[in-house]
Amino acid sequence: MKIVETAKIPEQVELKYTANGFIGIFxxxxxxxxxxxxxxxYRVMPEDADIDLVTPLGTIHIDMKVHSVKQNNxxxxxxxxxxxxxxSCDASTISVVLPGDEKLNRYFNRAAKDIRAGDEITAxxxxxxxxxDGHSFDCLCGSPNCFKHIRGFKDLDFATQLSFIQDIDEATxxxxxxxxxxxxxxxxxxxxxxxxxxxxx
Numbered sequence: 001m002k003i004v005e006t007a008k009i010p011e012q013v014e015l016k017y018t019a020n021g022f023i024g025i026f027x028x029x030x031x032x033x034x035x036x037x038x039x040x041x042y043r044v045m046p047e048d049a050d051i052d053l054v055t056p057l058g059t060i061h062i063d064m065k066v067h068s069v070k071q072n073n074x075x076x077x078x079x080x081x082x083x084x085x086x087x088s089c090d091a092s093t094i095s096v097v098l099p100g101d102e103k104l105n106r107y108f109n110r111a112a113k114d115i116r117a118g119d120e121i122t123a124x125x126x127x128x129x130x131x132x133d134g135h136s137f138d139c140l141c142g143s144p145n146c147f148k149h150i151r152g153f154k155d156l157d158f159a160t161q162l163s164f165i166q167d168i169d170e171a172t173x174x175x176x177x178x179x180x181x182x183x184x185x186x187x188x189x190x191x192x193x194x195x196x197x198x199x200x201x
Contacts, residue, residue, distance in 0.1 A: 001050065002050045002051075002052065002056065003049065003050065003051045003052070004051075004052045004059075005052075005053060005054065005055075005080075006053075006054040007052065007053050007054060007055045007080060007081040008080065008081065009027070009055070009056075009081045010028055010037075010038040012027070012028055012031075012037065012038060012119050012174050013025050013026060013027055013028055013037065013038060013121060014026055014028055014056070015055055015056060015057055015081065015084060016057075017057070018086065018120060020140055020146055022086060023055075023057060023060070023084045024042060024084060024085070024086045024120045024121075024122075025081070025082070025084055025085050025086075025120065025121045025122065026118060026119065026120050027049060027115050027116065027117050027118065027119050027120075027121055028117055029117050030114075030116055030117055031111040031114070031115040032111065032114065033111050033112065033113050033114050034110065034111060035110065035111045036096070036108045036109070036110050036111075037093065037109045037110065037111055037115075037121065038108070038109055038110045039106055040079060040080065040081075040082045040105065040106070040107060040109070040111075041105050041106045042077045042078060042079045042080075042082075042105045042107070043077075043078050043080075043105065044071065044077060044078070044105070045064070045068065045075065045076055045077075046074065046075060046076075047065075047068075047070070047074055047075065047076045048064070049062075049064055049078070051064070051078070053080070053081070053083075055081065062078070062083060064076055064078070064136055065085035065133060066135055067079070067084070068083065069128060069129055069133075070133045071171075077105075082109075085109075085121060085122065085123050086120065086123075087122065087123065087124065087125040087139060087141065087150060088121050088122035088123070088124065088139075088141040088143060088148045089124060089126075089139060089141050089143050089145055089147050089167075090141060090143035090144075090146075091112060091122045091123050091124040092111065092112055092113055092115050092119065092120075092121055092122050093109045093110060093111060093112055093122065093123055094109075094110050094112045094123075094124075094127070094167065095107045095108070095110075095120055095123065095127070095128065095169065096108045096109075096110050096111055097169075097170075102170075103155065109121070109123075111124070112165040122141070123164055124167070125150060125152075126147070126150065126152065126153045126156065126168075126171040127153070127164065127167050127168045127169060127172065128165075128168065128171070128172055129152050129153065129172070129186075130153050130154050130171075130172050130175045131151065131152040131153075131154045131155075131177075132150060132151055132152040136149060136150055136151040136152070136155075137149070137150055138150075152167060153172050153175075153176065154175070154176075154179065158180060158183055158187075161176060161180070161187070162187065162193065165193045165196055165197070166192065166193070166196060173196065173197065173200060174200050177197050177200040177201060178200075181201065184197060184201070185201075
């Protein structure tokens, strides 16, 4: 059954085409580092969901394998307009879940650096996608620390994974701990890192 819905886009951002021809999310105003740009609520949908999203750029068919995140149970997290946030290895936002919001599937996109009106708002997919569900891609962000080809957090070397341990979401953290349990037990970790992984060891 086809679902047709209208994108609910916060007034402080807009959808535009990037220089590479992809749809992206762009700031309509300045945001200082640490500012919450907007909140969004994702929905858990079947991976074969047939969704057309009506946007100011036209009606866009949602490719669930590209524009959602796999849960490994035949279901996927679908983010509405936020599905068009593009990846950058030097992302301008991080996703923050406040206490109690996990029950509502709500998160905030927070500025990880100063953002100017007209800047594209980006996320680091590595922080919430363990294996990219088989749709790896070449990164076009051009940042000095670009990983070039994105295959998910699983594909990073152990030292790099450890450097991001405070940044990844809980679902990715659980998979990381399960996959690297032996190495984690012998690794020299900061007290903060140990506190983060302790509930999942």
